[in-house]
Every structure is written in structure tokens, then in C-alpha cells.
Amino acid sequence: MSVGRIRRALRLMGAATLALFAAVAFTPLANALHGRLAAHPQIGRADAIVVLGAGVSTTGTLSDSSLRRAVHGIELQRRALAPVLVLLGPSSWPVGEAPIRGTLARAMGVPQERIRLVTGGRTTREEAERTREALGPDVKRILLVTGAIHMTRARSLFERAGFTVLPAPVEDTSGGGISPEARLALALRMGEELLAQLYHRLAGYI
Amino acid sequence: MEALFLLSLIAATSAAALHLARRRGVAVAPDALRAAALHMLECVGLTMVFFAANLVLGALLTLAVRALTPLFVSLYLSGDVSLLVLSSLQALVCQAWRGTRSGR
Numbered sequence: 001m002s003v004g005r006i007r008r009a010l011r012l013m014g015a016a017t018l019a020l021f022a023a024v025a026f027t028p029l030a031n032a033l034h035g036r037l038a039a040h041p042q043i044g045r046a047d048a049i050v051v052l053g054a055g056v057s058t059t060g061t062l063s064d065s066s067l068r069r070a071v072h073g074i075e076l077q078r079r080a081l082a083p084v085l086v087l088l089g090p091s092s093w094p095v096g097e098a099p100i101r102g103t104l105a106r107a108m109g110v111p112q113e114r115i116r117l118v119t120g121g122r123t124t125r126e127e128a129e130r131t132r133e134a135l136g137p138d139v140k141r142i143l144l145v146t147g148a149i150h151m152t153r154a155r156s157l158f159e160r161a162g163f164t165v166l167p168a169p170v171e172d173t174s175g176g177g178i179s180p181e182a183r184l185a186l187a188l189r190m191g192e193e194l195l196a197q198l199y200h201r202l203a204g205y206i
Numbered sequence: 207m208e209a210l211f212l213l214s215l216i217a218a219t220s221a222a223a224l225h226l227a228r229r230r231g232v233a234v235a236p237d238a239l240r241a242a243a244l245h246m247l248e249c250v251g252l253t254m255v256f257f258a259a260n261l262v263l264g265a266l267l268t269l270a271v272r273a274l275t276p277l278f279v280s281l282y283l284s285g286d287v288s289l290l291v292l293s294s295l296q297a298l299v300c301q302a303w304r305g306t307r308s309g310r
Contacts, residue, residue, distance in 0.1 A: 007248055009251070010251030010255070011247040012251070014247030014249065015251075017250050017251065018247070025209070026209040122278050122280075179208045188287070192282065195285075196281070199281070
């Protein structure tokens with residue numbers, strides 16, 4: 001390939017990138033795509049409410065996403081939709097995400113005997129496997145709480161682990177932001193999730 | 207409204223830069239502006255090439271570490287936004303170096 005052709009290709013790529021940037025940052029394109037990708041809730045009675053992890057800081061503060069998911073799970077539990085609330089989170093130092101969420105659940109009135117902590121899952125696939133191990137074969141139907149964009153992949157993985165999944169998505173990436181920054185962040189999150197879905201399909205996990 | 211505000215800022219500082227350049231006697235011919243815009247597009251395109259290469263390499267390294275060692279590295283690490291900034295620096299250095307070489 002000649003230098004001239006390479007330069008032309010780079011210019012085309014540059015123009016396409018700027019056009020995409022403008023479309024994402026300055027139009028409702030990202031919001032519209034989010035509307036199509038985000039899962040819709042199917043709330044109903046289940047054997048367990050399962051809340052996926054989303055990160056905790058080294059000072060023991062739940063991330064924004066983790067907190068929203070935990071609160072949504074607790075809210076569903078308080079509506080008596082399932083006998084047990086399963087809170088997930090990877091083990092981390094000094095305190096893991098799941099124990100912090102457990103403390104929050106108790107503070108919000110969920111009885112200790114209805115809380116189950118599942119730790120150690122570092123990816124969504126590991127969370128599905130560990131949840132199946134922890135709950136045993138008798139638990140079949142779960143209300144799954146995770147981000148609305150993440151739900152499609154999470155649901156497939158939990159169904160592969162043998163669960164019947166009722167999606168209970170949380171809006172942890174705001175689809176309603178209208179500032180260029182919010183739309184760019186939304187597009188970035190959707191791009192990450194689409195790449196993750198591609199990887200999982202290529203690896204045969206879903 | 208936000209978009210209009212931000213784009214107005216860009217237009218204002220660009221116009222101010224052009225005015226300052228002319229006042230200092232720096233020749234700013236329309237042809238040169240077109241060449242500069244094309245050069246900018248090349249830079250952006252090269253940024254995307256470096257970004258894609260960094261992303262792919264990051265993902266492959268992550269999977270290799272997971273497969274070959276007991277360590278766990280998150281795939282999300284490869285998607286950190288700082289990678290985009292660093293990729294743009296790579297592109298700028300590459301373009302500047304090319305410009306220096308062709309100027310010999």
C-alpha cells in the first residue's frame with residue numbers, strides 16, 4: 001500500500017471518527033440506542049433475588065452502580081417477592097463488596113436470615129457459577145438485579161447456569177442524560193458491553 | 207443548549223487564535239488551513255489505529271495472564287479512557303516525527 005493511500009485511509013478514518021463523535025455527543029443517538037439495548041423488567045415472585053456485584057473502593061465505599069443495584073434488590077426483598085436476598089461481590093481487601101451490601105441490607109430492615117452473601121466471583125460468568133453452587137439445585141427461578149445494559153449478557157449466563165431468570169434491571173447508566181459528557185459516557189458503556197457480548201459469544205459462554 | 211454553548215466556545219477561541227496569529231504577522235493562507243485540517247484528520251485516524259491496537263493488545267495480554275497465571279486482571283482495564291488520551295499522544299508524536307523526517 002502506497003503512502004498516499006495510507007494517508008487517505010487515515011483521513012477517512014479521522015473524518016468518520018469526528019462524525020461519530022459529533023453524532024454521539026450532540027444528538028440523541030446514544031439515548032435512542034440505550035432505549036433499544038436496555039432490558040425491560042419482568043418482576044414477579046421468585047425463589048431468590050440475586051444482586052450482581054459492581055465494585056467497591058479501597059475505602060469500603062460501594063460504587064454508584066453497586067449501591068443502586070443493592071438498593072433495588074433490597075426494595076424487591078421488602079416487597080416479599082422472594083424468601084432470600086443474595087448479594088454478590090468479589091473478595092477484596094480490606095472489606096469485600098458483598099459484606100458491605102449485607103450491612104446495608106440489615107440497616108434497611110432486611111432480616112439477617114433472609115440475606116445470603118456470595119463472594120469470590122470476579123466476572124459475571126463466575127458469579128453465575130458461584131450462585132448456582134451456593135443456592136443448590138432446588139432454587140430455579142430468580143429475580144436478577146443488574147444494570148439495564150448488562151442484563152442481556154448476565155441473563156444468558158445465569159440461564160446457562162440453570163436458572164429461570166426474571167430480569168429486574170437497574171438504570172445504573174443513565175439513558176436520560178442530555179449533556180455531551182453524559183451521552184459520551186453512555187456510548188462508552190454501551191460499546192464496552194457490546195464488546196463483552198462479542199467476546200462471550202466467540203468464547204462460547206453465551 | 208449545552209452543545210451550542212460548547213461549540214460557541216470552540217468557535218470563539220479559534221477565531222481569537224486566528225486574529226492573534228494575523229496580528230503577529232503569521233501568514234495564514236486559506237490553502238494552509240485546508241492542509242492543516244487534512245493533517246488533523248490524519249492525526250485523528252492515526253489515534254484510532256493506535257487505540258485499536260492498544261485495546262486488542264490489552265485484551266490479549268489480559269486473557270494470557272488469566273490463562274497462564276493464577277492472577278486475575280479485569281478486561282475492563284483495557285477500556286480505560288486514559289488509553290484514548292495516550293493513543294492520541296502516540297499519534298501526535300508519530301505525525302511530528304514524520305514531519306521532522308520529511309523536513310530534512
